[in-house]
Amino acid sequence: MTTIDQQLLTQLRTYYQAHLEDIIAENIAVCEVAAPPFQELERARYVAHRLQEAGAESVSIDETPNVYAQISGQQPGPTLMVTAHLDTVFPAETDVTxxxxxxxxxxxGIWDDSAGLAALIQLVKGLRALQTPLRGRLLIVATAGEEGLGDLRGMKQAFKCFGSEIDMVIAIDTHFGMITHTGIASRRLQVGVSAAGGHSWEDFGAASAIHVMGHMISDIARLEVPADPRTSYNVGVISGGTSVNTIASHAEMLIDMRSTDAQCLADLERQVRLILQRHSEQGRSG
Structure with missing residues (x-):
């Protein structure tokens, strides 16, 4: 069991209360460096620069692009990895002022997860300012690919690099003021539907990819999932079609599924895949 150093906690709290405006300024600065999905490099470079200025050691960026830094302890002890993610859900043209x-x-993106990245930088600044002696090693990682179809690639890469060395992990990500101690398993599907398509008048009755997808979504929306273990699903993005008078020949959707229980998630995915397969077998996908 790890004992909390109450004296150090009080010192850190006092320091950050005195530097609240610095924390706010850091949050703003991070947010205004855009980081759309799969385009995190510019923000990664900014965070790496700020971590280096704050006094972190061994700062680097890999091809993911993850940012890595650390503070080495003066005594042997555990390795704690503290993370926040670089990417946002917003497209490149979004005004992030x-x-x-x-x-x-x-x-x-001011909250998710610019605030988390600012916290990483300020954590290093606070520990250095207070000249805090640490046991073990503090590993700082700003990860890429957390949102959308990023598939947690940054976190996976971090564990590939350091997994055997890590004793504890803290991920800073929204919902400040609370601690989540239960892992949430997630599964995401990118579904494409192709159909004959055609002209809405001349080819009326031909299979429409959008109509097929509508049937799929309707059936998915009727799925019942347990409240305990908590389980959820969502069709978050749909796209397709060419014009109002064209029968769609292609459509796509993104499905997000989550659960605190791996078996419940597997059961949900199986049901969703059965729905997708059933509509395909019925010929609605053309």
Whole structure:
């Protein structure tokens, strides 16, 4: 069992309360470096630069692109990895300028996870400013590919690099003021439907990829999942079609499934795949 150093905790709390404006400024600066899905490199470079300025050791960026840094302890002890993710869900053309309204900051991604990245940087600054002696090693990782179809590639890469060395992990990601100690398993599917398509008048009755997908979504929406273990699903993105008078020949959707129980997640995925297969077998996919 790890004992919390209450004296150090009090020192850190006092330090960060005195440097609140610095933390806010850091949050704003991170947010205003855009990091759309699969385009995190510019923000990775910014975070690496700030970690180096804060006094972190061995700062580097890999091809993922993850940012790695560390603080070595003066005594033997465990390795703690603290992470936050670089990417946001917003496309490249999104205006990420932060607006400050009273005590609130408003901008896409200001919370998820610019605040987490700012916390990583300020964690290093606080520990260095207080000249805090550590046992073991503090490993700082800013990960790529957390959102959407990123498939947690950054976190997977971090564990590929350091997995056997890591004793504990803390991920800083939204919901400040609470601690989540239960792992949530997730599964995401990218589904494409192709059909004959045609003209809405001349070819009326021909299979439409959008109509097929509509049937799939309707059946998925009727699935019942347990509240305990908590399980969820969502069709978050749909696209397809050419024009209002064209029978769609192609459509796509993204499905997100989650559960605190691996078996419940597997059962949900099986049911979703059965729905997709059933509509395909019925010939609705053309």
């Amino acid at each position: 932060v607006k400050r309204v009273g005590h609130e900051l408003h901008a896409p």
